[in-house]
Amino acid sequence: MAQPKLRSRNYILGGAGLALLLLLAWAFWPRPTPVDLGKVTQGEIVVTIDEEARTRVRDAYVVSAPIAGRLLRVDVDPGDEVTGGETVIARMVAAPPSAIDVRTREQARAGVSAAEAALRVARADLNSALADQDLANANLSRNRTLLSSGAVSQAAVDQSQRHKRAADASVDTAKAAISMREAEIANARAQLIEFNETPGGVQTAGGLAIDRNAIPLEAPISGRILRVMQESETTIAPGQSILEIGDISNDLEVIAELLSTDAVQVKAGDRVIIDNWGGDTPLNGTVERVEPWGFTKFSALGVEEQRVNTLIRFTDPLEERANLGHGYRVEVKIVTWERDDALVVPSSALFRSGNGWAVFLAEGGRARLQPVDVDRNNGDVAAIKDGVSGGETVILYPGPGINDGSRVAERELAN
Numbered sequence: 001m002a003q004p005k006l007r008s009r010n011y012i013l014g015g016a017g018l019a020l021l022l023l024l025a026w027a028f029w030p031r032p033t034p035v036d037l038g039k040v041t042q043g044e045i046v047v048t049i050d051e052e053a054r055t056r057v058r059d060a061y062v063v064s065a066p067i068a069g070r071l072l073r074v075d076v077d078p079g080d081e082v083t084g085g086e087t088v089i090a091r092m093v094a095a096p097p098s099a100i101d102v103r104t105r106e107q108a109r110a111g112v113s114a115a116e117a118a119l120r121v122a123r124a125d126l127n128s129a130l131a132d133q134d135l136a137n138a139n140l141s142r143n144r145t146l147l148s149s150g151a152v153s154q155a156a157v158d159q160s161q162r163h164k165r166a167a168d169a170s171v172d173t174a175k176a177a178i179s180m181r182e183a184e185i186a187n188a189r190a191q192l193i194e195f196n197e198t199p200g201g202v203q204t205a206g207g208l209a210i211d212r213n214a215i216p217l218e219a220p221i222s223g224r225i226l227r228v229m230q231e232s233e234t235t236i237a238p239g240q241s242i243l244e245i246g247d248i249s250n251d252l253e254v255i256a257e258l259l260s261t262d263a264v265q266v267k268a269g270d271r272v273i274i275d276n277w278g279g280d281t282p283l284n285g286t287v288e289r290v291e292p293w294g295f296t297k298f299s300a301l302g303v304e305e306q307r308v309n310t311l312i313r314f315t316d317p318l319e320e321r322a323n324l325g326h327g328y329r330v331e332v333k334i335v336t337w338e339r340d341d342a343l344v345v346p347s348s349a350l351f352r353s354g355n356g357w358a359v360f361l362a363e364g365g366r367a368r369l370q371p372v373d374v375d376r377n378n379g380d381v382a383a384i385k386d387g388v389s390g391g392e393t394v395i396l397y398p399g400p401g402i403n404d405g406s407r408v409a410e411r412e413l414a415n
Contacts, residue, residue, distance in 0.1 A: 032409035053256035057246030126174035223247035
């Protein structure tokens with residue numbers, strides 16, 4: 001009986017050991033690496049340069065004070081429509097004369113007295129000239145009568161004619177002198193005008209009280225008020241800005257400050273997609289000009305960058321961007337290369353292999369290293385010249401544990 005029991009025990013121990021070996025082999029047997037998979041497709045690829053930008057009115061007009069004076073309160077508001085040469089956008093009153101001290105006032109009064117005396121002298125000279133003119137006229141008339149009877153010669157008559165003309169000229173000179181003296185009196189009296197004695201008055205226009213001496217400033221162009229720099233009544237100097245006017249409807253453009261390394265890839269006529277401007281759909285535009293002058297700008301992180309202004313014109317109708325104004329933020333995507341029938345793979349499948357690019361193809365549960373020739377890459381997908389064919393499966397985000405020939409399996413998404 002002992003012999004069969006011993007044999008049964010050996011069978012049991014042998015079976016348990018074999019099961020343990022099988023369990024260990026299953027536990028340590030290499031499993032396929034879970035990966036994400038993608039497809040090589042034939043489709044569209046667009047390579048763009050993306051940058052933040054802003055809108056602006058190309059020809060904005062800043063209305064400035066033409067003279068020094070007092071600016072009356074500006075009644076127009078930003079957004080108001082104006083008509084060039086018709087709409088009065090502001091009013092100014094010329095600067096009043098400054099206050100004068102006692103000595104200057106006395107000097108001015110003395111000047112008035114001197115001018116009045118000179119006027120009296122001029123009037124006396126006029127009276128003397130008139131008397132000489134009367135005498136010359138009488139002598140000329142008398143000599144002409146005597147000439148007919150032969151009592152005087154023709155030379156005497158000519159002499160009388162000359163005296164008459166000289167007397168007429170003296171009268172004209174005396175009258176001109178009187179006009180000059182009167183102007184001198186007005187000038188001397190003007191020196192006595194105080195800053196609170198300016199002639200003027202108040203008239204009403206549209207229910208508003210307006211100084212009669214106010215100078216109206218008219219809108220230089222038709223458009224809208226973009227901003228009002230000086231709204232309250234104040235004293236301003238010549239050339240000081242008052243408000244800005246622009247034609248948002250027909251003169252709105254986009255300006256993008258591109259990195260100089262990106263600007264060299266852009267040329268006039270390139271298509272532009274204008275996005276994130278606040279509307280439901282992107283707008284379209286075209287590059288009008290890349291300026292040849294670059295400038296230095298510091299980024300938000302303090303990095304020094306060379307930037308270049310790029311001007312973009314809208315190509316969509318005005319109705320599609322009616323609410324877009326001056327200085328609004330937008331995002332532009334400048335198309336530098338595009339193709340409708342390119343062989344594309346997800347950019348996440350690409351990695352560097354030696355001096356070129358490569359992908360891992362998933363074939364029969366194993367990864368196969370495949371070098372590829374990349375034409376363009378926009379960060380999402382890449383256009384491939386050679387190396388793969390449409391419909392093939394590639395491994396996305398290949399990790400360091402995947403090599404040529406590694407077993408792979410598609411990752412199951414968690415519910």
